Amino acid sequence: MSTAALIVAAGRGTRAAGGDTLPKQYATIGGAPVISHALGAFGALDAIAAIQVVIHPLDEARYRACVGSGLPKLAPAVFGGATRQASVLAGLQALIPLQPTHVLIHDAARPFVSSSIILDVIGALATHAGAIAAVPLADTLKRANADGLIETTIDRAGLWRAQTPQGFKFQAILDAHRAAAAEGRLDFTDDAAIAEWAGLDVALITDDAHNTKITTKQDLIDAARRLNADRMGETRIGQGFDVHRFCAGDHVWLGGVKIAHTHALEGHSDADVVLHALTDALLGTIGDGDIGQHFPPSDPKWKGAPSRLFLEDAARRVAARGGRIVNVDVTVLAEAPRVGPHRTAMKAVIGAVLGLTPDRIGIKATTTEGLGFVGRRDGLAAMATASVRLPSSES
Numbered sequence: 001m002s003t004a005a006l007i008v009a010a011g012r013g014t015r016a017a018g019g020d021t022l023p024k025q026y027a028t029i030g031g032a033p034v035i036s037h038a039l040g041a042f043g044a045l046d047a048i049a050a051i052q053v054v055i056h057p058l059d060e061a062r063y064r065a066c067v068g069s070g071l072p073k074l075a076p077a078v079f080g081g082a083t084r085q086a087s088v089l090a091g092l093q094a095l096i097p098l099q100p101t102h103v104l105i106h107d108a109a110r111p112f113v114s115s116s117i118i119l120d121v122i123g124a125l126a127t128h129a130g131a132i133a134a135v136p137l138a139d140t141l142k143r144a145n146a147d148g149l150i151e152t153t154i155d156r157a158g159l160w161r162a163q164t165p166q167g168f169k170f171q172a173i174l175d176a177h178r179a180a181a182a183e184g185r186l187d188f189t190d191d192a193a194i195a196e197w198a199g200l201d202v203a204l205i206t207d208d209a210h211n212t213k214i215t216t217k218q219d220l221i222d223a224a225r226r227l228n229a230d231r232m233g234e235t236r237i238g239q240g241f242d243v244h245r246f247c248a249g250d251h252v253w254l255g256g257v258k259i260a261h262t263h264a265l266e267g268h269s270d271a272d273v274v275l276h277a278l279t280d281a282l283l284g285t286i287g288d289g290d291i292g293q294h295f296p297p298s299d300p301k302w303k304g305a306p307s308r309l310f311l312e313d314a315a316r317r318v319a320a321r322g323g324r325i326v327n328v329d330v331t332v333l334a335e336a337p338r339v340g341p342h343r344t345a346m347k348a349v350i351g352a353v354l355g356l357t358p359d360r361i362g363i364k365a366t367t368t369e370g371l372g373f374v375g376r377r378d379g380l381a382a383m384a385t386a387s388v389r390l391p392s393s394e395s
């Protein structure tokens with residue numbers, strides 16, 4: 001089974017764009033044109049072998065600006081016709097040389113199409129000639145008379161709102177479209193109606209109600225707000241603190257760098273206070289316990305372990321939550337050794353583990369003016385802060 005996506009973007013409806021003439025599928029929401037969101041959703045799926053877009057001739061330059069030098073799987077766009085139905089037929093004919101077994105037809109003005117509904121529709125095509133995304137009707141329907149008064153209430157049982165994608169066996173929908181055009185039937189408002197007219201069995205696949213079509217200017221504003229909320233996410237801050245005591249030895253590990261010193265640091269692992277404090281700071285951003293919980297000192301497995309393992313684990317936990325580390329900042333409290341000469345090397349280690357450029361990594365040091373355990377050179381300490389962007393948990 002090879003499935004193509006046919007994205008219909010040939011409409012020139014400008015209701016959504018307000019006074020100007022920019023068609024809604026080219027308006028920018030969430031940092032990208034409306035049509036690019038759908039192209040991205042289909043393009044990201046291995047189950048989609050090719051994407052054909054149908055555009056209006058007047059939008060050629062706009063479309064080119066959207067796709068630039070092209071996207072993987074994207075066939076050159078073709079021009080649509082006078083109606084949506086004619087535009088879909090043009091797109092289907094353009095797909096013939098690619099010989100898809102199935103096609104999913106989708107409105108460019110539905111930017112919220114999910115990968116799950118695309119895959120559900122494709123799945124249903126294994127047993128049906130057609131399958132469409134649809135939502136069971138929740139509102140009660142009224143038929144009005146000419147005076148705007150209720151004439152009758154329509155039973156909503158069994159009623160659905162048809163959305164897209166609408167998937168079909170390729171040859172079957174192509175034949176149905178050609179037959180409709182040949183008979184002068186140009187009044188169908190979606191492809192499922194043509195399939196129905198042609199006698200194909202078409203399954204209704206329950207979609208979520210968020211796969212809305214952008215039709216009005218308010219739709220565009222709502223869609224932009226929704227995408228921006230997703231995109232902006234939220235900022236988390238975490239902090240960490242660690243202390244290790246000096247013992248006999250000739251080097252310490254700080255920030256993943258081995259530094260010659262008059263003493264070593266006592267600890268179960270390599271006692272790297274910088275990486276330990278950083279690890280706790282990262283875990284703090286996602287409320288995921290602390291280093292001692294994930295790597296218990298009682299577990300012999302971590303004896304002498306390089307602390308970059310702990311930092312790598314914390315970075316994985318942040319990434320698993322969809323997080324992106326923005327910056328980290330460390331202060332070392334020590335009378336000795338001096339940190340400055342090793343700052344660049346520490347940034348290189350931390351940057352490699354966390355995927356950060358040096359300007360996002362702060363490494364600072366201070367003495368404590370001879371005061372306290374640091375001042376007495378009993379040991380040293382590090383404090384760390386991390387900032388992480390996470391997808392908003394409210395959206």
Ligand code: MG
Pocket residue numbers: 242243244267271272273276
């Ligand atoms: Mg420690």
